[in-house]
Amino acid sequence: MKLDEWQQQVLDTSGNICLRSGRQVGKSTVISVKAGEYAIANKKKTILVVASVERQALLLFEKIHAHLFDNHKTEIKKGKDRPTKHRITLKNGSTIHCLPTGVSGYGIRGYTVDLLIADEAAFIPEEVWTAVTPMLAVTGGDIILLSTPFGRGGYFYECFS
Secondary structure, eight states, X not given: OOOOHHHHHHHHOOSOEEEEOOTTSSHHHHHHHHHHHHHHHXXXXXXXXXXXXXXXXXXXXXXXXXXXXXXXXXXXXXXXXXXXXXXXXXXXXXXXXXXXXXXXXXXXXXXXXXXEEEETGGGSOHHHHHHHGGGGTTTTOEEEEEEOOOOSOSHHHHHHO
């Protein structure tokens, strides 16, 4: 895959990332590669992909699955641990989950994650961040926020600023 310079910079960046851009520029594509490669390179890690609605979360999750299938097919578990609509388990023990946040984040509480990816983060309600950010506290994990702009306020805006 030929990447734009900014996409390569995203892949080369470690730690937290806040990515604001317009629609259809390739942010989901580069993050799907980053998430897939992170899961392959790190044993027994938990990656959680969220968005305010399931449809949005699934779009990114499906891109991650496609990247893994195209580049690391033999590392994806099969049988009873085969990929589902909301989970991919790898042979190295890493797992990628995909969930909608809803309006409060209540339905995603309980996970401890090493990498949290929030798609269209500007549209995730403020109450959700209280539920999801503690998920990273135990692991010291990273958060990747990607979104199109949506006003001058909220968690995503503050992180980007």
